[in-house]
Amino acid sequence: MPENKPFVLAVVGPTASGKTALGVELAKRHGGEVVSADSMQIYKGMDIASAKPSEEEMQGIPHHLIGFLDRSVKFSAADYVKLANGCISDILSRGKLPIVVGGTGLYIDSLLDNVKFSDGGSDEKYREELYSFAREHGNEALHSRLVDIDPTAAASIHPNNLVRVIRALEVCHVTGRRFSELKAESRTEESPYDTLMIGLTYRDRQKLYDRIDRRVDIMVERGLIEEARELWQASGMQTAANAIGYKELIPYFEGKMPLVECIDKIKQETRHYAKRQLTWFRKNDRIRWVFLDEINKKDEISEISEKYIEKYSKL
Numbered sequence: 001m002p003e004n005k006p007f008v009l010a011v012v013g014p015t016a017s018g019k020t021a022l023g024v025e026l027a028k029r030h031g032g033e034v035v036s037a038d039s040m041q042i043y044k045g046m047d048i049a050s051a052k053p054s055e056e057e058m059q060g061i062p063h064h065l066i067g068f069l070d071r072s073v074k075f076s077a078a079d080y081v082k083l084a085n086g087c088i089s090d091i092l093s094r095g096k097l098p099i100v101v102g103g104t105g106l107y108i109d110s111l112l113d114n115v116k117f118s119d120g121g122s123d124e125k126y127r128e129e130l131y132s133f134a135r136e137h138g139n140e141a142l143h144s145r146l147v148d149i150d151p152t153a154a155a156s157i158h159p160n161n162l163v164r165v166i167r168a169l170e171v172c173h174v175t176g177r178r179f180s181e182l183k184a185e186s187r188t189e190e191s192p193y194d195t196l197m198i199g200l201t202y203r204d205r206q207k208l209y210d211r212i213d214r215r216v217d218i219m220v221e222r223g224l225i226e227e228a229r230e231l232w233q234a235s236g237m238q239t240a241a242n243a244i245g246y247k248e249l250i251p252y253f254e255g256k257m258p259l260v261e262c263i264d265k266i267k268q269e270t271r272h273y274a275k276r277q278l279t280w281f282r283k284n285d286r287i288r289w290v291f292l293d294e295i296n297k298k299d300e301i302s303e304i305s306e307k308y309i310e311k312y313s314k315l
Contacts, residue, residue, distance in 0.1 A: 005191075005193055005194040006092050006098075006192070006193055006194065007193070007194050007195075008088060008097075008098045008099075008100060008112070008193040008194070008195045008196075009026060009030075009032065009098070009100070009195070009309070010037075010099070010100040010108060010195055010196070010197040011023045011026070011101045011198050011199075011200070011305075012101075012102065012108055012197055012198070012199050012200075012281055012287065013103060013199045013201055013281065014200075014201065014208060014274035014275075014277040014278050014281075015051070015270060015273060015274050016208065016211045016212045016215045016270075016274070017103075017200040017201060017202075017211075017292065018200055018301070019200055020051075020053045020057055020101065022101075022200065022301055022305060023099050024057065024058060025301075026099055026302065026305060027061040028059065028061065029302070029306070030097045030309075031095070031096055031097055032061070032096055032097035032098065032099045033063075033064065033096050033097070034058075034062065034063045034064065034099050034100075034101050035084055035087045035091070035098055035100045035101070036063060036064065036065045036102055037080075037084070037100050037102025037104050037108045037111070038050065038066075038102040038103060038104055039075075039080075039106075040243050041065075041066050041067065041102075042065055042066065042067070042069045042075060042080075043067070043070070043071050044068070044069065044070055044071065045227075045230075046071065046227075046231070046243060046246070047067070047227065048219050048222055048223060048224045048227050049219060049224055049227070049228070049244065049245025049246055049266075050243065050245070051219075052066055052067060064084075064087040064091075065080075065083060065087060076117075077107055077117070080107045080111070081107075081111050081115065081117070084100070084107075085111070088100075088193070100112070103277050105277060105280035105281060106164075112193060112195045112197070114189050114191040114193075121174035121175060123170060123173060123174050126173055126174075127166060127170050130142060130166045130170070131166065133145075134162055134166075139160050139162055139165070142162070142165055142166070142169075143157070143165055145169060146165055146169055146172075150168060150172055150178040150179050150180050152178070152180035153178065153179040153180040154168075158276050161276075162242070163242065167179075195286075196288070196309060196312045197286055197287045197288065198287070198288050198289075198290065198305050199281055199287040199288065199289045199290065200289075200290050200292060200301070201278060201289055201290075201291060201292065202291065202292050202293045203291050203293055203294070204293050205275075205278075207293050208274060209271045209274070212267060212270050212271055212274060213271075216263065216266050219245065224245060225249065225252075225259070228245070228246045228253075229249075229253060231246060232246075232249075232250065232253050244266065244269045244270050245266050245270070248262050248263075248265040248266045248269060249262050249266070288308040288312075290304050290305060
């Protein structure tokens with residue numbers, strides 16, 4: 001472990017894998033505080049579908065970057081990195097261990113790999129044209145435009161990740177350069193952190209999917225429909241319209257689809273999202289994985305994680 005860099009622990013993995021619980025347990029053991037890395041938990045009022053940890057789940061451990069932003073405010077990976085770096089600096093100054101916990105791979109990699117965001121510029125009129133094109137022709141058609149302009153960027157961005165597809169096209173349009181080239185240039189500086197990344201997953205993906213389905217049912221029991229309806233009535237969803245667990249309910253609120261079909265759609269889209277998360281994280285060979293379907297008892301998850309930490313500290 002390098003002596004000249006502060007140590008930062010990260011707990012990553014797909015949705016519904018138990019990252020929050022492990023992050024809290026490791027924080028209790030090592031005097032840590034959690035820095036959330038979730039692109040939806042940052043917003044106020046979006047609690048149930050984004051699986052924000054409750055006070056009970058936090059167990060007194062401070063959690064940063066959760067529920068602090070109004071839904072009308074635009075927020076980028078660059079914004080996240082700036083705020084997260086500030087949180088980490090503050091935590092370290094108080095002699096605590098920063099533990100980055102979340103499933104938004106872009107946020108996590110940008111933070112821990114010290115990505116430098118160049119100002120790609122903006123063109124709001126062009127951006128709105130792209131959104132209009134996607135609404136009329138579909139996400140796949142818009143993604144095909146990115147394939148033509150920047151196939152490397154297109155290969156790394158899912159067609160349904162509309163925000164990133166549009167941002168990539170916008171940067172290409174404004175700068176006259178490929179988004180993928182600018183992205184590669186952003187990773188030229190060494191990370192300021194010495195980071196151990198622990199990942200939670202299943203060898204049998206169906207077990208993760210079953211867990212996701214159960215969690216959606218629990219979310220519905222806890223008031224997901226009411227929360228989504230309130231957001232929809234108050235603001236037409238805004239950011240929530242892009243969030244899994246909210247956007248799938250809009251057809252129900254509009255009287256166009258039965259509730260049971262919308263809930264099934266939430267489960268399906270969440271499973272698809274988990275698959276994309278796993279694809280992202282499996283490209284990172286630094287992650288030490290804990291395979292949850294090989295665990296015989298709950299404490300074994302933290303025990304395996306502790307072994308990773310102990311082994312890493314001796315490097």
